[in-house]
Amino acid sequence: MTLDSLYVKETKAISRTKGSLLVAESIPGVQFNEMVDVRLATGEIRRGQAIDISKEATIIQVFGGVSEVDLVASRVRCKGETLKLPVAKDILGRIFNGLGDPIDGGPAIIPEDYLDVNGGLVNPAGREPPAEFIETGISAIDGLNALVRGQKLPIFSGSGLPHNRIVAQIIRQASVKKTEEQFAIVFGAIGISYDDADFFMQNLEQTGARERTVAFINTASDPVIERISTPRLALTAGEYLAWKEGMHVLVILTDITNYCEALRELSAMREEIPSRRGYPGYMYTDLATMYERAGRITGKEGSVTVMPILTMPDDDITHPIPDLTGYITEGQIVLSRELERKGVYPPIDVFLSLSRMMKEGIGAGKTREDHNNVFMQLYAAYAEGCNLREISTIIGAEALGERDRVYLNVADRFEKEFISQGEVTKRRVEDTLDIGWALFSALPEEDLKLISEELIKKYLPKYAREA
């Protein structure tokens, strides 16, 4: 018996190809979104998916493209199921391609289960609100845009900015107050350069996290169409580890911009009506079905935290890719070219950055009681200083009053002392907050309106010393 006899449905009647689409006759019994094999005359097999089915025709999206497909000898065979990822705990430490095949020379996975790559639909009433603070050791994140387990927090970067180094630093440093739990990292590389992919793998190796990592790698030279499945495989692996194995999983997806380009290409091939800047109208929903897979589930041990990285075309935050992402994720960490030029590392623009889940993760018993007040006052002071800085570029700092010069100075110090910390420094959140208080010392005390009097008495260095 050959494997072929296991296939139930097949057709030779291919009438047309178009881009990476192939139009075949109607295949009785084919399911919508079913996976198919396209066998070429050479014997090569390409995978595909039935994306439109009717009594007249079956339209197949061919992964790897339709080159060398001919209308006479090629055949389409249905596999009887939608795209699934074989999973087992052994996937930890392994590397796969964008279709889920091992590429690290290791053996095939002996699956415990096959999971639909689109994941299950979590009942919103069954979600547990994320609330556990993850200490990244980076002040601009921990102090002002704190990350919690189960959150989806992207990094909005620009080409040439050090997003990879920042993510690597987060992977190295991230810790949670309770440490006995199991954690894992899932790395989804989408159309990035071989060097970038290698940088991450090396970094994981060095930190000893390699054995706790599953990687799905689609580099710039791999088929574009596989960029659609790569992040879904990564998320499926992440969900498996979280919901079945009870692990706390951090899923890193880079670069979402490449994903969206692939989506646009696909949409054009399908001749769909484009929406803003040629991206399909359903891009919001498409991205949401991925990002929304982050979270916690009531009664389950693990969590899925998702950190997508994207490069903003032209550094434009209103471009559809960052824009739609920002509308779905629970905030964003935005990198700034200006800070980068000033030599600030990490160059995080705290005004454009936001963590919407922060309030659940901070405060007494979680970080420190003064966290929220310090956070608000730092923003107010820095905003004031930046506003004055803008004014002073025109009229000169000398033309400012004394009080205003104080704010100007605090804004500069904020960038140098609070945000900037270098790649190897890991700050405890308490240290981060103390830097905030050191800056407050320079301000008139009556200006600390956003901090309660009680906390001022307790933490402002001049009183703290007395006590």
Place this chain on the structure above:
Amino acid sequence: MGKIWRVSGPLVIGEDMKGAQVYEVVEIGSDRLIGEVIGLEEDKAIIQVHEDTQGLKVGEEVKGTGTILTAELGPGLLGSIYDGLQKSLTVLLENSPFIERGAKAFALPRDKKWHFTPTVKVGDAVSEGDVIGTVPETHLVEHRIMVPAGMKGVIKKIAEGDYTVVEAVALLEEDGGGEKELIMMQKWPVRKPRPYKRRFAASKLLITGMRILDYMFPLALGGKAAIPGGFGTGKTVALQQLARWAETQINIYVGCGERGNEMADVLHSFKKLKDPKTGRLLLEKEIFIANTSNMPVVAREASIFVGITMAEYFRDMGYDVLLVCDSTSRWAEAMREIGGRLEEIPGEEGFPAYLGSRLASFYERSGLVECLGSPERSGSVTVTGAVSPPGADFSEPVTQNTLRIVDAFFALDTTLANKRHFPAINWLTSYSLYVDGVKDWWSEISPQWEATRATALKLLQQEAELEEIVRLVGPEALPESDKLILTVTRMIREDFLMQSAYNEVDTYCVPLKAQLMLQTINRFYELAQKMLDSGISTAEIRTSPIIPRISRMKNIPNDEAKERIKELWSEMEASLVPQRGGVV
């Protein structure tokens, strides 16, 4: 009835569908997925499917149900969490935290008994909208059981006691002859507005506890408002705040195409929050629809209509209902997606040409009305919708079409949000057409409202102009009187308009406290002007210890506000004095 002919994303085309009607609900395939017929062509029907179509096959069965999409209405709605088709998510949760395709769950529990107390007697003549009895659904809300639309007759039997929503509580001898059993559950087609006697102009302030709304841009009971803003500007938080604190009897929160974690956060917070007036759990007056962004797109379209139908139903009992929807843009995008697949000729930015009329058909279901039936009563539905414009650009079609319909517009500003000025509602571009309507209401709380409000808005306008000048010449070059204005407007912005949703006290501010707060700042301005005239500089005034006291007024609990702010006044009068011998 028919068979699947084609599957393309959320769209299915059925054949052998003769006899189907537009908007008829159909069940598709072995999982009985819910779909709606949205177009007919000879024997083919175009069907939008509200559930995931993955795995469907050509030739599978398409079964008509003979009805259009309806909502179940009756005791059991309050405190519930529904998906976009009004399936109970709490019931679905009993099996698994994941929602299975085609899973079914009634909106109203069939086995729960409610205590029905009649308000009519045998022999009474009743017709549509008449209240025949009540059920204490929660401690906060008495559910009034009404005669369904189109019915008229004489009560032949009436029950008292514990019944489920599907058991008869009354027997009606219909005018046309024949008898009809009345149960506590009604069904209503969601796309059809529920009838009422007549509409009134909205004139009662809807107290939201949010200062910038209540004081500056008030919302009226029965009004319609939109809150547009780019991502992260505070739409969701604002709507959550409304759903928490608005002084309406029923609040409905429709999460349409937004985040699951956010829904989880809302749901969890409502399990703890208490109504400030009664101390009861807020959950007792709340209904949630959670149709998150990863759920099938088509159901977004239905979710809004399901929500507004429930709102009208409670309105018909004589209640004030608030419905908030986050976000109407996701709803519009769902229409665009279906339209695109139908290959309709698109209007602006790919949205269907009927975008404006569809938006209107939702917002227009708000209003303050005299309800049908006896006893005489009025009720209202107030609607507030979030709009999520791409790139925070308000010139896009959904924002613009919404602007044409709503009477209050709370424009969220990315710059304010970036500086963490929340609520980031821009005071220069927002407006409310209810200002005149609620004037009488406000003057009962405080006769100074109109004047205080106008002064503050004028100062803020002046500030915007002064800032232009500062950018050119710097702050020090301004005359002292202008410097003082900037000091005062900063106080208005930071100490009055800014209001943290996360501060235990400040999260909810009663109108009287808002009035006292702003009046304090105005009084400060008057006193400071006198000081200035006597030769004291603005820089000196700015060091007054009274200023941080003013900024901490926010933290004074609502019930202590009157006393403690009065105290602050006398201190202020005593400490802000012109210098002797100055030029007065």
